Amino acid sequence: xxxxxxxxxxxxxxxxxxxxxxxxxxxxxxxxxxxxxxxxxxxxxxxxxxxxxxxxxxxxxxxxxxxxxxxxxxxxxxxxxxxxxxxxxxxxxxxxxxxxxxxxxxxxxxxxxxxxxxxxxxxxxxxxxxxxxxxxxxxxxxxxxxxxxxxxxxxxxxxxxxxxxxxxxxxxxxxxxxxxxxxxxxxxxxxxxxxxxxxxxxxxxxxxxxxxxxxxxxx
Numbered sequence: 001x002x003x004x005x006x007x008x009x010x011x012x013x014x015x016x017x018x019x020x021x022x023x024x025x026x027x028x029x030x031x032x033x034x035x036x037x038x039x040x041x042x043x044x045x046x047x048x049x050x051x052x053x054x055x056x057x058x059x060x061x062x063x064x065x066x067x068x069x070x071x072x073x074x075x076x077x078x079x080x081x082x083x084x085x086x087x088x089x090x091x092x093x094x095x096x097x098x099x100x101x102x103x104x105x106x107x108x109x110x111x112x113x114x115x116x117x118x119x120x121x122x123x124x125x126x127x128x129x130x131x132x133x134x135x136x137x138x139x140x141x142x143x144x145x146x147x148x149x150x151x152x153x154x155x156x157x158x159x160x161x162x163x164x165x166x167x168x169x170x171x172x173x174x175x176x177x178x179x180x181x182x183x184x185x186x187x188x189x190x191x192x193x194x195x196x197x198x199x200x201x202x203x204x205x206x207x208x209x210x211x212x213x214x215x216x217x218x219x
Contacts, residue, residue: 003178005034007207008105014047014190016197023047023195027096031103038214041104042071047193070101071216080217088217102192105203111120112201113170117147120167125174127180129173129206132174138184162188173208180189180205 008126010029017023025046033039065081079089101107111117119142123135147159168184185200 003103004209005207005211006105006205007032007212008205009202010103011202012103012193012199014193014195014197014199015219016195016199018047019194023197026105027193031104031212032212034214036214037072037197039072039073039215040081040214041101043068043070043103051165068189071214072215073216076215086217103131103189105205107154107199108203109182110154111147111158112143112184113179113182113201114144114150114152114155116150116152117143117155118141119146120170126171128171131180133171133180134174136170136172137172138166138168143168157191161191162186164188174206178208179203180208 010031011026012028012101021036027043027045027047030042031039032096039122048065048068065083065087067082069080069082071078077091079091080088081089082190086098086191118136118138120136120138123137125131126135131205144159144162144165147155150156150159166185168182170179172178173180182201182203187197189196
């Protein structure tokens with residue numbers, strides 16, 4: 001609740017099927033958000049071409065970008081496809097970017113580390129990226145059992161689509177009490193990516209309350 005802005009990185013590695021086709025590789029999403037209701041998610045990685053059509057409809061599917069930037073500002077949502085030349089799309093559908101919105105650290109951390117599903121043990125006090133943190137290990141089986149009974153619809157749906165969850169590492173800021181890093185692996189279906197198989201999630205918060213500016217491209 002004390003986070004007014006943040007910079008973060010989410011890395012998802014997969015080995016399985018996307019839309020029924022063999023897929024092995026990774027996606028990386030870099031998020032910047034501030035207290036002015038502005039955010040930007042930049043998505044890159046070898047798997048980007050496999051899911052790009054899910055981001056902005058038929059127009060987006062015509063391109064194979066090297067990166068996709070999703071801007072959410074008071075003026076609306078804008079998707080920029082960065083390839084040989086940048087193409088900006090203002091999607092008509094309100095949920096056009098929903099697939100990649102689910103990759104945001106806030107969405108993932110709420111689903112994977114909330115108090116009603118996180119079950120495990122305290123490992124000890126450590127230092128991560130120069131900051132004092134508390135290290136916990138979340139028990140995979142206990143998480144799965146609790147998440148299937150969660151009152152949060154997204155968390156429950158995520159858990160019911162899983163076959164298994166491995167133990168996960170969670171690092172919490174020693175003073176602020178908020179998660180700063182998470183790493184866990186799962187087997188099953190991940191609906192936002194239309195994926196089925198094994199996948200690992202790594203999340204790192206790199207800037208807390210720095211209030212970084214978010215600016216739309218000039219054109």
